[in-house]
């Protein structure tokens with residue numbers, strides 16, 4: 001039995017991860033248990049039902065707001081439960097704030113840092129306690145191609161996710177636990193609508209499909225990649241970002257950002 005805990009599992013990329021992990025790929029006899037985390041309890045139950053009916057998976061739901069101390073603590077407790085160990089942790093929950101830096105109240109930026117950084121740090125630490133003892137486990141931290149571009153708190157928080165994950169992969173090499181930062185480009189999910197962004201003007205080639213991103217991530221994890229950038233076009237974009245001066249890349253990405261963010 002493989003147990004995977006996915007945060008932000010009710011929509012977009014998290015729901016795609018949950019489907020991918022519930023489906024497995026290791027033969028019909030392998031059974032999968034999912035622990036789904038998000039704030040909306042009703043939606044969690046609905047996704048759980050779909051996974052039980054569609055894939056025969058065992059599913060637990062754990063409603064929690066990971067931008068709060070109590071929400072993070074509840075998921076830490078589940079990850080530390082040695083009687084029901086978690087093999088795969090996917091730190092995926094995240095959101096964007098609408099507008100430029102000066103438009104966003106600092107409380108909203110802090111909420112983002114709590115969800116994107118503090119929750120990822122604390123959940124990874126809790127999962128690692130058990131994974132290290134068992135000498136097995138996988139941690140996938142969802143970052144973004146934005147991690148490679150200087151563009152506000154969102155990019156900075158995702159850059160932290162990438163560096164944090166790379167550091168752990170290095171430090172815990174040989175421990176039996178693997179780490180991967182997933183850096184997708186634009187994915188069709190609820191993300192942009194929730195952030196109040198008008199993404200309708202983005203060209204269709206910019207968009208990735210959530211199920212395809214989750215499938216690419218699982219493949220890259222099996223290959224032992226530490227940073228996964230799904231699709232050739234975004235691999236090229238990240239390759240370029242690593243070589244072009246960040247001031248220049250920042251100007252280009254800000255201009256592109258303003259095209260789909262009406263307030264930008």
Ligand SMILES: NC(=O)c1ccc[n+]([C@@H]2O[C@H](COP(=O)([O-])OP(=O)(O)OC[C@H]3O[C@@H](n4cnc5c(N)ncnc54)[C@H](OP(=O)(O)O)[C@@H]3O)[C@@H](O)[C@H]2O)c1
Nearest residue numbers: 008010011012013038039040066094144186187189190191
């Ligand atoms: N979509 C993109 O273009 C894109 C590109 C690169 C990276 N990403 C990253 O991919 C990840 C998933 O985003 P998505 O595009 O799938 O977004 P999405 O469709 O809006 O889904 C976000 C998920 O996170 C949950 N969530 C949000 N705030 C939460 C909180 N405080 N506590 C617990 N759960 C919370 C939501 O459920 P509830 O509302 O019920 O809590 C939902 O399940 C994020 O980390 C995002 O930064 C997205």
